Amino acid sequence: MKRLATVSMIAVLGLCTGIANARDLGPDEALKLRDAGTIKDFQALxxxxLKLHPGGRISETELEHEYGKYVYQLEVMDKDGIKWDVELDATTGKVLKNHQDD
Incomplete structure (x- = not known):
């Protein structure tokens, strides 16, 4: 029983740590970061x-601070109607993830 409690506590702490490492940023904070030059301009990102998915449309965007990085997340629908999840390093513009949405 003691072992089960220990394993359960480790699992809970792991979940809490994961939650604490990702934080959504609001529009005001995102604009301050952009204006300070900390992150790239959203239009450029x-x-x-859209160069990755020509003719596509961006349906959602979100800026997060996770594991010490600013990550710009986008949902894109390409010209064929396929949805894509794309993540960029908001500081450098480097593509971190580009895969079809399930």
Whole structure:
């Protein structure tokens, strides 16, 4: 029983740590970061994603601070109606993830 309690506590702490490492940023904070030059301009980030999926449309965007990085997440529907999840390093513009949405 003691072992089960220990394993359960480790699992809970792991979940809490994961939650604490990702934080959504609001529009005001995102604009301050952009204006300070900490992250790239959103239009430039959007254009780089649309180059990956020509003729696509961006349906959602979100800026997060996770594991010490600013990550810009986008949902894109390409010209064929396929949905894509794309993540960029908001500081450098580097593509971190580009895969079809399940």
């Amino acid at each position: 959007n254009q780089s994603v």
